[in-house]
Amino acid sequence: MGDMPIIDEAKCQRCGLCVSICVCGALVMEDNAVKVIQVENCGWCTMCELVCPNGAISCPFEIVVETTRD
Amino acid sequence: MAVNLDSLKSLPYFSGLSESVLLSVNQHVFEKKAERGEILVFEGEPAETLYFVVAGVVKVFKTSADGKEQIYRIIRPGDSFNDVPILADGVNLASAAAMSAVVLNGIKKKDLEAVSREYPQVALNIIKVLSLRVEELVSLVEDFSFRRVSGRVAKILLEHTGNGGGERPRLTQQEMAAMIGTAREMVGRSFRSLEEEGAIRIERNRIIIVNQEILKKIAGITG
Numbered sequence: 001m002g003d004m005p006i007i008d009e010a011k012c013q014r015c016g017l018c019v020s021i022c023v024c025g026a027l028v029m030e031d032n033a034v035k036v037i038q039v040e041n042c043g044w045c046t047m048c049e050l051v052c053p054n055g056a057i058s059c060p061f062e063i064v065v066e067t068t069r070d
Numbered sequence: 071m072a073v074n075l076d077s078l079k080s081l082p083y084f085s086g087l088s089e090s091v092l093l094s095v096n097q098h099v100f101e102k103k104a105e106r107g108e109i110l111v112f113e114g115e116p117a118e119t120l121y122f123v124v125a126g127v128v129k130v131f132k133t134s135a136d137g138k139e140q141i142y143r144i145i146r147p148g149d150s151f152n153d154v155p156i157l158a159d160g161v162n163l164a165s166a167a168a169m170s171a172v173v174l175n176g177i178k179k180k181d182l183e184a185v186s187r188e189y190p191q192v193a194l195n196i197i198k199v200l201s202l203r204v205e206e207l208v209s210l211v212e213d214f215s216f217r218r219v220s221g222r223v224a225k226i227l228l229e230h231t232g233n234g235g236g237e238r239p240r241l242t243q244q245e246m247a248a249m250i251g252t253a254r255e256m257v258g259r260s261f262r263s264l265e266e267e268g269a270i271r272i273e274r275n276r277i278i279i280v281n282q283e284i285l286k287k288i289a290g291i292t293g
């Protein structure tokens with residue numbers, strides 16, 4: 001399975017904004033904490049990172065050089 | 071008409087007002103709810119309402135001729151949007167859409183004018199809000215030599231390329247923005263432009279450098 005956005009629980013203020021905007025259902029508020037669930041259709045839109053007021057979510061990119069060329 | 075006084079009080083526009091003034095202002099404020107994806111303000115239309123976000127998130131964006139969306143601001147609870155065109159008597163400078171279900175408070179232009187004529191504290195608050203907006207814009211303008219930002223993004227990509235083995239470097243748009251000293255939105259825009267120029271390809275959370283030569287050229291690295 002693919003990577004998922006990462007939540008820094010120490011920074012998260014549980015405001016729920018990320019949960020409210022995510023279209024894929026990967027982010028859920030459970031027991032007053034935001035959890036990330038593995039879902040197929042998180043397209044790495046990075047909107048959760050963008051809306052978080054506390055910099056608590058990160059959607060990092062891996063940078064690689066294409067190896068096969070045709 | 072009329073909304074929760076506490077949420078009104080917490081807005082920069084109405085801070086420092088007495089309870090009685092707030093009550094009178096509140097007569098002009100109305101609540102609006104919208105679903106995710108709903109367009110709240112259309113670019114180019116006459117600006118009529120100033121909105122405050124009470125709950126949820128709103129994006130302010132423009133759409134280019136080829137249909138690509140560029141987000142300018144993210145409006146979270148407590149922030150307002152559409153201020154500048156309302157006060158400038160103009161048209162909406164950008165569109166705004168709900169990114170989640172949202173609750174907004176709105177005040178019509180003519181009512182805001184009436185209120186600020188009656189209560190000078192509101193006029194002073196407006197000046198403060200606008201000054202902050204100007205500050206934001208100045209920092210955006212400083213960034214606006216877009217080619218410069220793209221070039222630095224290209225350089226970062228070249229410097230942080232994984233070699234296929236071991237721990238691969240991973241960077242967020244936020245981190246790249248901080249490295250360059252630019253706004254995060256500018257990094258996203260650079261990605262798209264580098265993709266269009268055929269230097270990179272983005273596959274979900276992987277940035278694949280497909281043409282190092284082009285990328286080096288954009289980064290200003292010669293030889």
Ligand code: SF4
Nearest residue numbers: 022042044045046048
């Ligand atoms: S990247 Fe987009 S789709 Fe994935 S969790 Fe964040 S908001 Fe949801």
Ligand code: SF4
Nearest residue numbers: 012013015016018052
């Ligand atoms: S937006 Fe940020 S602070 Fe708010 S719940 Fe999500 S991760 Fe936590």
